[in-house]
Amino acid sequence: MTPIAYVNGDFVPLSEAKVSVLDRGFLFADGIYEVSAVLDGKLVDNDSHLARLERSVGEIKLPLPETIARIKEIQRELITRNGLKDGLVYIQVTRGADVGRDFAFPKGVKPTLMMFTSVKDIVNAASAKTGIGVITVPDIRWARRDIKSVALLAQVLAKQAAAEAGAGEAWMIEDGKVTEGGSSSAFILTKDDVLVTRENSSAILPGCTRKAVVKLAEERQLRVEERAFTIEEALKAKEAFITSASSFVQPVVKIDGKTVADGKPGPTAQRLREIYIDFARSTGE
Incomplete structure (x- = not known):
């Protein structure tokens, strides 16, 4: 099965998932991430992880480009598309890509939302x-x-x-x-x-x-x-x-x-x- 990722509204093969070289996550590490475990095809303690995600983006004044409800839907869709039984779902939100490289927050730029899964047998490690x-x-x-x-x-x-x-x-x-x-x-x-x-x-x-x-x-x-x-x-x-x-x-x-x-x-x-x-x-x- 070809691994599937999510980038800014699209589900794409992981090997084709790309963001701009001007993305502020790449240039400045201006972003937040979160990782939720998956056990038996279900997300573990996911509400706690998404609450931490909301808190972290709030601390750096980074708006989420999707609602938490929608992010949950994307997580579950990725689990389904990847046939994931045991592993992890990774979420990353950055301030997006501007036309240049300026330290101050850009105006009118939509944040980047990227997600992918990985297989890991945590229970039987x-x-x-x-x-x-x-x-x-x-x-x-x-x-x-x-x-x-x-x-x-x-x-x-x-x-x-x-x-x-x-x-x-x-x-x-x-x-x-x-x-x-x-x-x-x-x-x-x-x-x-x-x-x-x-x-x-x-x-x-x-x-x-x-x-x-x-x-x-x-x-x-x-x-x-x-x-x-x-x-x-x-x-x-x-x-x-x-x-x-x-x-x-x-x-x-x-x-x-x-x-x-x-x-x-x-x-x-x-x-x-x-x-x-x-x-x-x-x-x-």
Whole structure:
């Protein structure tokens, strides 16, 4: 099956999907993106992702070219056209293409809306059973990390460093504390059985999967503290894990080559993964 994408009102083969070289997403990273998981052909926690999309575009005064209802229709149409069972739907909105390259917002230019799908078996990922290693890198990003900007060069460098080190993710460090992963939220489980993850602020992206996992944990009487933690604290923890739309809940068993607990996925992370997958299947749309 030829992969199908959506660009500015048209469904086209992905290989033919194009935007102008003058598009501000290309020239200035002047745009916002969002990613929703697909499980059993249904979108997972999609309303949360689209609410974050609306918030992010609002923060940079970028109007959506379509309503949220229409964006949902396009997502579902792409899933159908691509026969997607398990994977991801990517959305990107930019300020569009002007006649030149001027930093100030152009007038009378329609934003660009582009979407495509990718296949990924998140549930049966081998790394969910073995756990992953993470490395630490300095957090060199801008001050508004709560905006899901397409300006991802710092994360690209972090993820590349992780790949070169044979790790599955990079945890970014600022003022001695973990902010978040290159494309994930970071959690630890303390010796006192408290789940710890950094509080939402402009220092991190408000993770949709993070939000759902915190709620699911609290509903099961697990204690949750939203605060920053250090790598030293993480290495003394019972467990560590990450959350994201593209991995759900993923155990972390090594940090900078040092073993977390016994070096195996912990029971809490594994149970939260099962709970989240049940949530995803029961609420998918």
